[in-house]
Amino acid sequence: MTARYESLLSAAPLPEDLAAIPPMPAFAEAATGFVEAFSTHLFRMPAARRYPELTALAFWMRKSNLARVRTEMRARAADSLLVPRGTVLHIAPSNVDTMFVYSWLISLLTGNRNIVRLSSRPSAQADELVGAVATLLADPAHADIARRTLLVRYAPDDLVTERLSAVCDVRVVWGGDSVVRQIRRLALPPTAIEVAFPNKYSLALVHARRWQEADEERKAAWVEAFYNDAYWFDQMACSSPRQVLWIGTPDQAGDAAADFWPRLERVLASHQARFADVDYVNKRVAQDGMAIETAVRIPASRSNDLARVWLDVPALHDERHCGAGLFFESALPDLEALRPLLARRVQTISYAGLTKDELSAFVAAGPITGIDRIVPFGRALEFSTVWDGFDLLRVFTREVTVA
C-alpha cells in the first residue's frame, strides 16, 4: 500500500520522480521571479491586511530584500563553491503559519527541489498562503518551479514521512521536541542530512533604570514593539518573548515594571483579539501551579490578555509556559547574572535600553549556553537566514572543493 498524502498543488510531481529533474542554479531567474510574483500577490490579497505576519512575509519577499539576502549570502559564501543539495523535505511547524514559506523559499532560491509538509492543524493564514501558491504555480510562467515543488498535507503518519524522507537530501524539521524525536526515528538516505529546530524559549531583557529615563515617545515605541514580538503568534513562536528580565536593583525593576505593564495593557485594550477561553484557563493553571512550586507573586492585571508571574528567584520555568500572553519576570542585578540562567534551548533575546556593544561584549566575555540571536525589541519575529545558530545557506547547499 502506498503511503498517501493530500497534494495541495494540482499537477504536482510524484516524490519519486523529483530526482530526475535537475536542480537550478542559486538565485535563478525562475526562482527570484516566482518569489517576487508571490510577494506582489500577497500584497494584493485582502487577507494579508488582516494578518500582519503575511504582510511581513510579503515585505521579506520583495525584490529589494531578495537582493539584500543574496548579497549577504554571497558575502558569507566568499570564495566557496556552493551547489544545491538536491531535494529538501521541510516538515513545517504548526505554531507559526508563515514559517514554511521562509524555509521553502531559502531552499528554492539556493536551487533545490522541495517537498513541504504542512501541519494538519487548520489555519486561516496557512490556507491563504497555500491558495496563493497554488494559483501562482498553476501559471505556466512558473512551470520551472511547479515541477520542482510538492506542497502536501497529511495527519501525522510515519509511512508518508518515510516515503518522502526516502527521496530527500536534506530534512528540515520545524516543530516541538516530540515531533523532532518522532521524525528522527525515521530513516534517511545515507547521504542525506537533517537539521532540526526543536522547542525554544525566548526572553526579553530590559535595562530598568534606562527604561525609566526614556522619554514618552521612546517608551511608546518599545511597548508597541514588544507587543508585536509577544502577541503576533499568540506568543507561540519560539522567538516570542515569554519572560521579561529587568536589569537593575529590585526597586528599579519594580518601578520599571509598574510603568511598563500598564502601557502594554493600553495597547492590548486597543489591539488584542480575545484568546480562546481555554487559553485563559491554562494561564491561570500555570500561575497557580507556579505559586505552589516556587516563590512567586501574581500581580493583578486589567484583563487576562496579560497574565504575569513575578519570580523571586530568576529561573527559566519554560516547561510551565503555555503562551497566549503569559509572562514570567524577574530582576537581575546586572547582565552577567543572565549567564548562569541560560540553557541551550534559549533562543532569542529581545532587548530594550541596552546597546549592541554591551551585548556583544557580554557574549564575548565568557562561555555561553544557549542564545541564538540577540535583537532589539520589535525584531524578535524577523526571519533571518541564520536561524537557531544554523546558516540556512549552508544547510541547503554543499561545498565542492576544487584543488
Added chain:
Amino acid sequence: MTTQDPFLDWPVYGLEHAVKSERLAAELTRLTWKHAEGCAPYARILRARGYRRDQRFALEQVPFIPVRLFKEHELISVPPDQVYKVLTSSGTTSQSVSRIALDRDTSAAQTRALVLILQSFIGKTRRPMLIIDHPGVIGNRASFSARGAGIVGLSSFGRDHVYALKDEDMAPDVDAIRAFVERHHGKPVLLFGFTFMVWKYFYQALKDRPDVPAFGEAILIHSGGWKKLAEEAVDNTRFKEALRARFNIGAIHDFYGMVEQVGSIFMECEHGALHAPAFADVLVRDARDWSALPAGKTGLIQVLSVLPSSYPGHSLLTEDLGEWTGQDDCPCGRLGRTFRVFGRVAQAELRGCSDTHAGMVAESGAVGA
C-alpha cells in the same frame, strides 16, 4: 466526630438568594482561611495573589482555583491520618486524574447533603433501584472512580439493587431487568446511571427488542455530561422523549456535579433547570477578566460548596461553559439559582512548539465525558 454542620439544617431549596449569599459567603470565607491553614500549597496561591489573612469575602470575591490543579497537585487540608477515603476522577483526555482526599466529616456531610437534595425529588421512601451499569464498576472500594463513587453514593436511596448490564460486554441483562420490572410492577422505582451509559447500553441496546421493559412509576437520575451524546445529536429533550416513549420512564433528572465537589450536586428540576442547593452555588465568569457575568451570559462555571473541609475544593473554576438563568423564580418552587451547562470549553490545539505527532493524539484520542 464533630457536631453536624449547621448548613445541613438550612432548608435545601428554601433560602432566598440574599440570605443564602450572605450565609454562603461567611461559611466560604471561613473555609478559605481554614484551608489556608491546613494546606500549604493552597496558602501559597492565596499569598501569591495578594490575599490578606482573615480577609472577608462577599460571595463573588471568594478566591477560586482551577479544578485542574487537583490533577497536578496533592491539595489536602487535613493530616494524612485523617484521610478516610480518596476519590479519583475518571481520566479523560489526559492520563492525570484528580485525587480528592476526604476525612470522615467531609464524607458524612456529602452523604447528608445528597440525601437532603434527593429527598426533594424522590421522597423519603427507599425505592427498588435499577442501576444502569455493570457490577464490576464498583471494584476497589479504597479508591473509587467517579462512576463508582456516584453509584455507591446513590445506592443508599434505593433498595433491592439490580445491575442492568453484564460485566463481560456491557450488554443489557435482559432477564434481570425483566425480573426487576415484574417484581416491582405498579410500584415506584428508581433508575440511576451515567447519561452516556443509559443511552448507549440501555436505551439503544433495548429499544428495538419486541419485549422492551415498560416501567410504571419510575424516576431516572443520570449524570456525566452530554459530550458523547452531542456527537450523536442527542440533547436532553430528545433523551427524555425517547426514554419516556420507549420505556415509560416518566420522571427524568439530569444532575451536574463533579468528583471535586461530591454531595452538593446540582439537580435538574421538573422544568429542566439545574438548581443550586442551599449549601452550594454557581457563578459564571468571563474568562477574559474573571468578572462574574449576569444572567443569560455564557462563561466559565465556578462552583461553590460549603461541604469540602478536608481539601480546598470549596470554590472551583471549572472548564465548563454555562449560563445562569434565574434566581428564586423557577416555576418548580425551589429557591436559589438556576443554570444551564453547555459543555467543556474547546480544548486548544496542541500548539506552541509541539506540532505534528502530539497533534495526532488530540485528533484521534477518545474523549470521555
